[in-house]
Amino acid sequence: MFDNLLIRCSALGKIMGAGRNIGLTDKQKEDYEALLIKPNLTPKQQLDKERLYEKSLCKYEFDLSETAKTYIKGLVKEKIFMYDTEVTSKQMEKGLLVEDKAIELYNSIFFKNYEKNTIKMHNDFIQGTCDIDAPSKIIDIKSSWTLETFPATKEEGKNEDYEWQGRGYMWIYDKPFFELAYCFIDTPDSLLDWENNLKIHQHIRHFEGDNGKMVAVPIKEELLVTVLKFERDIELEEKIKYKVGECRRFANYYANQILSKNN
Numbered sequence: 352m353f354d355n356l357l358i359r360c361s362a363l364g365k366i367m368g369a370g371r372n373i374g375l376t377d378k379q380k381e382d383y384e385a386l387l388i389k390p391n392l393t394p395k396q397q398l399d400k401e402r403l404y405e406k407s408l409c410k411y412e413f414d415l416s417e418t419a420k421t422y423i424k425g426l427v428k429e430k431i432f433m434y435d436t437e438v439t440s441k442q443m444e445k446g447l448l449v450e451d452k453a454i455e456l457y458n459s460i461f462f463k464n465y466e467k468n469t470i471k472m473h474n475d476f477i478q479g480t481c482d483i484d485a486p487s488k489i490i491d492i493k494s495s496w497t498l499e500t501f502p503a504t505k506e507e508g509k510n511e512d513y514e515w516q517g518r519g520y521m522w523i524y525d526k527p528f529f530e531l532a533y534c535f536i537d538t539p540d541s542l543l544d545w546e547n548n549l550k551i552h553q554h555i556r557h558f559e560g561d562n563g564k565m566v567a568v569p570i571k572e573e574l575l576v577t578v579l580k581f582e583r584d585i586e587l588e589e590k591i592k593y594k595v596g597e598c599r600r601f602a603n604y605y606a607n608q609i610l611s612k613n614n
Contacts, residue, residue: 353427353602358595360479360519364512366423366594368416375407383407413601415594423598427606441542442496448542453494453534454483460576465490472523476595481520488528489520494536497551501535502577508533514581519591521583528582535575 358366375383383403386396413420429436451467458465468484483490493513495501502508508531517529538552546552554575560566 352430352606353599355475356426356595356599356602357473357476357478358598360477360481360516360523362422363477363515363519363591366415366419366598367511367515367590368418370414370416370419370597375403379403379406413604414597415601419594419598420601423602424605427602427609431606431609445496445538445542446494448539449494449536450482450492452536453492453532456534456536456572457483457490457492457532457576460573474523476592477519477523479516479519479523481524484524485526487526488530489517489524489526490530490532491517491520493531493533495533496538498535498554499551501575502533503574505577505579508577508579515591517581518584518587521581522588522591526583528580531579531581533577 383400386392386400386403389396392400415423425436428434454465454467457463463485465483465485468481470484471478471480473479481489482492491513510531513531517531521527521529535554537554538546543549543552550556554570556568556570557565558568
C-alpha cells in the first residue's frame with residue numbers, strides 16, 4: 352500500500368534522525384567485551400555474558416526515530432481513514448501573508464528579480480515545491496515571526512530541518528546550490544490583536560526629532576535578511592533514499608496493524 356510513498360521535502364527533517372538501536376548500549380558493549388576475555392567467570396558473570404550475547408544479536412526493527420514513526424503513522428491514518436490534517440499557527444499564517452514581500456526584500460538586497468515558484472517536482476523518493484527556482488540554485492524563504500525570533504547571524508540560522516528540506520529541493524530540481532534565506536517583514540495588523548510589544552513586529556522606529564516632530568527611522572534592509580548557503584551532497588541523498596525506504600517499510604507494517612487488528 353505504501354511501497355511508493357513520497358516524503359515531502361519539508362518533512363525530511365522528521366525522518367532523518369537516528370533510529371533507536373535495541374541492541375547493546377556502549378556501556379553494555381564494553382562490559383560484554385570484558386566478560387569475553389575474563390577467565391573463570393562467576394555464575395552471575397556467566398549469566399550476564401549470556402544475556403548480553405542475546406542482546407548483541409538485536410538490531411533495528413526499523414531504522415527510524417520515534418519522531419519519524421509518529422510522522423509516518425499520521426500519513427498512514429490519513430490515507431486509511433480518508434482525512435487531511437490541517438496544521439496552522441499565527442507564525443505559519445504570517446509566512447504565507449508576507450511571502451511576496453519577503454521575496455521582494457531578498458531581490459532588493461541582492462539586486463535580483465526572482466518570482467515565487469509554483470512548479471512542484473518529485474523523484475522516486477521525495478516531492479516538494481521550492482520558493483524560488485533560480486538558474487543555478489534553489490532559494491527557500493523563511494519569514495520570521497518577530498525580530499526576537501529572526502536569526503541575526505548565520506550561526507543563529509543553522510537548522511537541520513531546513514537544511515534537509517533544501518537538500519531535498521536540490522535533488523528534485525537538480526541544482527548544485529541551496530540558499531536558506533531568513534527575512535524579516537513587518538507582521539500584518541490582522542495578526543497583532545493579542546500582541547503587546549509591537550516593536551518586535553515592526554522594522555521602523557519613531558523618535559522625537561530636534562524640532563519636536565516624530566521621525567521615522569527604519570532598520571537597514573540588509574540587516575533584515577540572513578542567508579545560509581549549502582552545496583549539493585550526493586552521499587546525503589543516498590541517506591535520504593535509505594530513510595524513505597525505512598519509512599515505506601514501517602508504513603506498510605503500521606497499516607497492516609490497523610487493517611488486521613480484529614482478525
